[in-house]
Amino acid sequence: MDVRKTRIAFVQAINKYDIGGSRTLVFGYLKSYLLRYLGRPFEMDYIVSLKDVRNYDVLAVSSTSQDYSIACRIAKWAKKVKPEIVTVLGGHHVTYLPQTMTKDFDYGVIGEGEQTFTELMANLIDGRNSNPDGLAVHTEVGVRVSAPRKTIEPVDLIPPPIQTESPPSFMTSRGCPYRCKFCSSSAFWGNTRFFSAEYVVREFEKLLEGTPEWWVPFANIQDDLFVADKKRFEKIVDLMKQKGINKRIRFTFMAVRSNLVDQWLCSMIKELNVGFICFGVESGTDRILGLMGKGITVEQNQRALDNSYSAGLPCAGSFIVGWPSETEEEVRETYEFLLRNVRENKLGASAPINILTPMPGTPVWDTAVASGDINLANFDWKRLGIFASYRNSKVKTFEEWINFRNRNNSIYLNEKTLPQQRLYQIMAEYEKFLQ
Secondary structure: OOHHHOEEEEEEOOOOOOOOOOOOOHHHHHHHHHHHHOOOOOEEEEOOOHHHHHHOOEEEEEOOHHHHHHHHHHHHHHHHHOOOOEEEEEOHHHHHOHHHOOOOOOEEEOOOOHHHHHHHHHHHHHOOOOOOOOEEEEEOOEEEEOOOOOOOOOHHHOOOOOOOOOOOEEOOEEOOOOOOOOOOHHHHHOOOEEOOHHHHHHHHHHHHOOOOOOOOOEEEEOOOOOOOOHHHHHHHHHHHHHHOOOOOOEEEEOEOOHHHOOHHHHHHHHHOOEOOEEEEEEOOOHHHHHHHOOOOOHHHHHHHHHHHHHOOOOEEEEEEEOOOOOOHHHHHHHHHHHHHHHHOOOOOOOOOEEEOOOOOOOHHHHHHHHHOOOOHHHOOHHHHOOOOOHHHOOOOOHHHHHHHHHHHOOOOOOOOOOOHHHHHHHHHHHHOOOO
16 A cells, blocks of 8 residues: 555444434544554545545444444445445444454454554555454455454553544543443443543643633543542542633533432532533333343432432433333333432433343343344344434434334334333323423
């Protein structure tokens, strides 16, 4: 590959009806890592129009499993219009199911991608065969994955991402120390690692560089659990207070966990000028919370909402229904929990109620495959592609959302105990109270 012409295009595969919001931070992290460690000339752009693909040497596609069919179409089209382009697949899907990578992709980057992608680019630019750790490639007998890539430690070695969005997003840690059975974070990131408090505060300082005192920018925290390490969190707050910047940024989102939400944490969060906190309530019954592997109880969820309310800290929550073996009565208990807290102004009425969708990399996915509910031999990935909650989508009405799911044949795992059409009826009953 000609060094002088090495151009990398980055595309995020996403359903046009799916959640709107900031671009993935993957692009920013990859580009900043290449700038620091590649040591060779390159250009890297986040492209929106696929027509621009002709102008690039490498196409990097980031995709989850629910959008994998879209990623495949992107790569197929790119190979059609420019056969010599090198296509690279990264993200959650290829990490958990590398054997499903189609031949429209030349390479797959497994898990944390900065080092693997950088080594791959260096080899391609230098004209060498590439076989770094953490890489999936096609062979005559199928997809082969090289040795597992060790995670980057200390994580401060990763330079801050190139920011391309306003408001900007930040990730102050990678992974989650908890193991909820519907979440794939631990499978993707491996061990939980935290950027140091000093590293985090420097990022926020950079956000304020050259801005007038009266301007209060927004910042979106994308961590799975920002407050998992309370000592680090306290140090972040103290450093920001020392530098006088804790009140100069408006944080628009911060994920917490109910067993951690006490009065002390609420007071510390308020010091950071946080607009609201959010956590996964998930269910109104202890039995379902236990099946989910949440490690929390309904009482703890309620206590967290009470503490947040007493501290004057708005709280948002999300819920999951349709768990295997969940009964109609248990679904109603979840809705009643939500409604009760909405009436008491402890939760917003816009809280998303998600129908459980199994995702690769999670125990609930593995169980669905083992039971035969999902057949990998001929699975249609589009069945994961219709969002589990219409409140977090671009669909305007509940009825339209149901129609989308029906046409899409969206995965549902609790048909034996509570048929999906009956679940829709129950959800519709409560929706009129949550408008």
